[in-house]
Amino acid sequence: MKAQRKDMCTQLLERYNAEGEAFLQRILTGDESWVYRYDPECKAQSMEYRDKTSPSPRKFKIVAPARKVFFTVFWDMEGVVHMEFLKQGQTVNSERYISRLRALKLRLRHVRRDKDSILQHDNARPHTSRQTQDALRQLELTTLPHPAYSPDVAPSD
Incomplete structure (x- = not known):
């Protein structure tokens, strides 16, 4: 494990x-x-005019x-290139992760026209499945090597 990490680090330093x-500018990190x-107040409440000297209006304490x-x-x-929220009740699997990679690739065409991107993500199962690896090749997204899962190493470290 240590030898594998050392080899990966050496490879990345050589590329740098x-x-x-x-x-470094080509690296795109995903997590x-x-x-x-949480929505603290509705739009009407946030638009309510208040003078500095007037007392604040009384609101019932409703906690969403x-x-x-x-x-x-x-x-x-x-900064942030692309973000998505998962719909309620769905889970991340290879198919869903691949659809996010496709959306990311479309976004990259608009944001980074002159740069080839190198994707860095962790070794979660949806990221390392055969389907995902095939999709990465098809989308022409290069990935950085990442050591086997370790709780003390995040992709952004």
């Missing part, structure tokens, strides 16, 4: 030495996480339930 800053969705939603995001050195 050969290509320099351009190599997924659970996030809470916070829902967890699954969020996928892809970013580069300049």
Whole structure:
């Protein structure tokens, strides 16, 4: 495991030495996480005019339930390139991840016209399945090597 990580790190450093800053600018990182969705107030409440000297209007304390939603995001050195929320009750599998990669590829045509992208993502099963690997080749998305899953190493590290 340590030898594998050392080899990967050496390979990446060699690419950086050969290509320099351009190599880093091509890297596109993707990750997924659970996030809470919470709407603190409705649009009418947020648009209500209040003078500095007037007392704030009395509102009943209504707390909307916070829902967890699954969020996928892809970013580069300049910021977020593409993001999607998973619909309620769905799970991430190879098919769904491939559809996100296709949407990402379409987005990249508009955002990064002059750059070839190198995708960096973790080794979750939907990312490493044969279907996903075939789709990555078909979409002409190069991936960076990533060591086997380890809780102390995230793709962005």
